[in-house]
Amino acid sequence: MIYILDTADLAAIKHCNEFYPLAGVTTNPSIIAKAKTDFWKLVKDIRAIIGEDKMLHVQTTQTEAEKIVEEAKLLKKELGGEFYVKIPIGEEGLKATMMLKELGIGVTMTAIFTPAQALMSAMAGASFVAPYVNRLDNILGDGCEVVAEIVSQLENYGSDCKVLAASFKNAEQVHKCASYGCHSVTVTDDIMKTLISHPMTDAAIAGFEKDWKGVYGDKTILDF
Ligand code: G3P
16 A cells, blocks of 8 residues: 655644655645645645655646646656656546656546546556545545446556545545555545554553553663
8 A cells, every 4th residue: 555645734744754654745736725835835845855755746737738748847847756747637637648658757647536537547648546535425426436446447457557545534435445455545644643543552552561660660671
């Protein structure tokens, strides 16, 4: 599983980059706008925290293929490293994806809600497709089932495009996607924490500490 953080909150990125096996950061225009700060400073600060080797996905603000390509080239030049331009699925987005494939710039096709959209994106050359799990669940769809179907269709066609499931509201959705073989997820720092938490784990750790201290007090192994 490839874990990515879906935020532009620098403190959350710093934290998760230090404590989790983080593969990168995704943003979108809503996430960037929430930070209400200078765009270039923000995305360059994110790059500085995660380094050149981790993925940074930034979404285009353009709607026409040639302009999307122009913006992607600028983003790649300014942000360097492992960079992916996020493009919402549509005809212009597919055309841009095919052009960017030629230029060697990775594309994450986003705002995916159906396996048909995902398959077409993969065939155009997208490196990732990002289905929105919780937004489907919100309208009585089954986001995880859609993810499962996309995973299976990409496998059937021998595509190397990866599923980057997005829009999660809880850890159960992430767990389900993982059990369906989803390649990667992008989540908030809160969900990242929930994924490793369990009250029985807390109880087990408290028990180890109590038993040790009962015999050795505050000494640790380093003190022997
Ligand atoms: O970046 C795309 C996706 O993560 C959006 O999530 O929470 O706005 O549905 P959300």
